[in-house]
Amino acid sequence: MILEDEERMEFIMDHYRHPHNFGTMENPTEEITEYNPVCGDAVKVSILIKDNMVQDIRFVGRGCSISQAAASILTDEVKGKSMEELRNMTEKEHLDRIGIRLGPSREKCAILSFNALRKMLDNYGGE
Amino acid sequence: MSRWEQIKQDFPIFNSSKNSDLTYLDSAATSQKPKCVIDAVREFYENYNSNVHRGIYGISETATDMYEKSRENVSSFIGSSHANQLVFLRNTTEALNLLSYTMGRNLVSGDEILISIMEHHSNIVPWQFLEEKGIKVNYTDITADGKLDMEDFRRKLSPRTRIVSLTHVSNLLGTINPLVDIGRMVHDNDSIFIVDGAQSTPHMKVNVQDLDCDFFAFSGHKMLGPSGIGVLYGKEDMLESMHPFLGGGEMIRTVTTSGSTWNDVPLKFEAGTPNIEGAIGLSAAVDYLRGIGMENVRNHEKDLIEYTLKMEEEYAIPDMVSYGPKNTDIRGGVYSFNIGEIPPMDMDEKFRENGVMIGSSVHPHDISTSLDAGNVAVRSGHHCAMPLNHRLGVVATSRASYYVYNTREDIEKLFDQLEKIRKVYDLGR
Numbered sequence: 001m002i003l004e005d006e007e008r009m010e011f012i013m014d015h016y017r018h019p020h021n022f023g024t025m026e027n028p029t030e031e032i033t034e035y036n037p038v039c040g041d042a043v044k045v046s047i048l049i050k051d052n053m054v055q056d057i058r059f060v061g062r063g064c065s066i067s068q069a070a071a072s073i074l075t076d077e078v079k080g081k082s083m084e085e086l087r088n089m090t091e092k093e094h095l096d097r098i099g100i101r102l103g104p105s106r107e108k109c110a111i112l113s114f115n116a117l118r119k120m121l122d123n124y125g126g127e
Numbered sequence: 128m129s130r131w132e133q134i135k136q137d138f139p140i141f142n143s144s145k146n147s148d149l150t151y152l153d154s155a156a157t158s159q160k161p162k163c164v165i166d167a168v169r170e171f172y173e174n175y176n177s178n179v180h181r182g183i184y185g186i187s188e189t190a191t192d193m194y195e196k197s198r199e200n201v202s203s204f205i206g207s208s209h210a211n212q213l214v215f216l217r218n219t220t221e222a223l224n225l226l227s228y229t230m231g232r233n234l235v236s237g238d239e240i241l242i243s244i245m246e247h248h249s250n251i252v253p254w255q256f257l258e259e260k261g262i263k264v265n266y267t268d269i270t271a272d273g274k275l276d277m278e279d280f281r282r283k284l285s286p287r288t289r290i291v292s293l294t295h296v297s298n299l300l301g302t303i304n305p306l307v308d309i310g311r312m313v314h315d316n317d318s319i320f321i322v323d324g325a326q327s328t329p330h331m332k333v334n335v336q337d338l339d340c341d342f343f344a345f346s347g348h349k350m351l352g353p354s355g356i357g358v359l360y361g362k363e364d365m366l367e368s369m370h371p372f373l374g375g376g377e378m379i380r381t382v383t384t385s386g387s388t389w390n391d392v393p394l395k396f397e398a399g400t401p402n403i404e405g406a407i408g409l410s411a412a413v414d415y416l417r418g419i420g421m422e423n424v425r426n427h428e429k430d431l432i433e434y435t436l437k438m439e440e441e442y443a444i445p446d447m448v449s450y451g452p453k454n455t456d457i458r459g460g461v462y463s464f465n466i467g468e469i470p471p472m473d474m475d476e477k478f479r480e481n482g483v484m485i486g487s488s489v490h491p492h493d494i495s496t497s498l499d500a501g502n503v504a505v506r507s508g509h510h511c512a513m514p515l516n517h518r519l520g521v522v523a524t525s526r527a528s529y530y531v532y533n534t535r536e537d538i539e540k541l542f543d544q545l546e547k548i549r550k551v552y553d554l555g556r
Contacts, residue, residue: 013551035472039492039508040522042472062469064490065552106496 008100015069020076023058030124034116041067041109045075045116049124052083064109066102071113073097078117086121131427134419135532137161150503150537155298155326155461155510155528157348160412164351167411168404179403180377180394194403197410198393204413205343206334207360214366214393215406218357219325220249222344223292225359225372225396226321227253230290232370236261239287241318243267243275244518245297248511250323254292269518273300273451284312290319295327299510299526300451301432301461303327310339319365325349329530330428330459332421335360347405352412356405359396366392373398424531428460431529431538435462438542444549446488450519460529463510466494466549471522489552491523497548503541
């Protein structure tokens, strides 16, 4: 993407080229794959929860730069957070963290990983 | 200034201060509008706005006359022998739904409908509605170079095939299908022949009598006309024998508490107040296209697609692939491509342990957004043809599609940008 905010774009492209927390884990507490059949974007997110905290989070995925960079940014943010903090995170905060103006069609790419996280929290019954 | 550059001046959007230097390459989705079309709609609103076929006063009679003259004009544009064979509807989608609904009433379990894998969703989904009645929808395959597989077609054309419904030109591959030959086979099989002309009518000379199709559908907005006006052409005896689609005003002759009788065709299919200004705008678009000459339109777009394929070769962008026939005699001005192909995802498929599966591909969404930043408008996605994308083994493509206001410079701009995008997105893996 070549957008007006080059500095921010470079931040996105850096996450896309060198995603953080990329990979899978042995015994995740929760694991989920979110997929958008329309464009083929997909992320599989694995989370390890211990003492009500996110001990580790990983993702693998495929798709456009926004969907993959957003997952990378989200996993950075989530690591070390408590369950309560996670539950209070909003979609808007997630989009703000990405920090570039996305049209309505590209916002779907950005929230793919956020939706995955939401679903994992819903599935998580506690320790 | 070349003829086509002059033509571009007729389209106000290219001189709008709101989008300077727009390179519009999405005419297969919808076309831009020349000033004469916009003026025709405005003139109607400012001078004659009233309902048609109802008012017994001056401007209503004028409005009716303008609406019916538009019908005659559009009718002759597609070579229909009589204007009453032309039903004004919203668009191609509505026309095909009308046919599925009315024709579907006469079909029984075990009957078959033959379409193709290159159809737009609007020529797939309405037929799938009939599957719950036990009617089977069969899909003609395509060849490796993006043509209809005629052997497969012959195999699937069975004694139970009651309807064959095919696109004239593919909105993704640009393939111009050999409908005259196909029509002969369809009629020899005693099947009804329906043509989706949404991507052909705007771009080439169409003659429904030469095609000998029973029905032909197209949309105004793709051929320089307003949105919300479309056409269903049908042979008169077929339209006469069909059950109405929507019920309401205009489509009836009498209504009593014990039942209703129908108006004559085509009004039988035009329930409710029609899109009067749309029909008038479409008529103005037809006049404008006639002024250019449909052979000239076709030759211009053929030149553009030839030039595109030449640019593709010259630029040789790594991993770039395009779809559709290379023979431009059977290729419209549609160019779908990918920079690296992304296969559709199988949910059972395991992610590779440590790698983004699209490898060095640039996702079509990223291509579109990046091109948009340089004011080049293309479409990215499945183009309302998901089965065709999956048949091609990709989840999506980007598509540039041309019309009368495009020039070779637009194509050069496209490839210049694509080359840059390829470099930005090169992940080197």
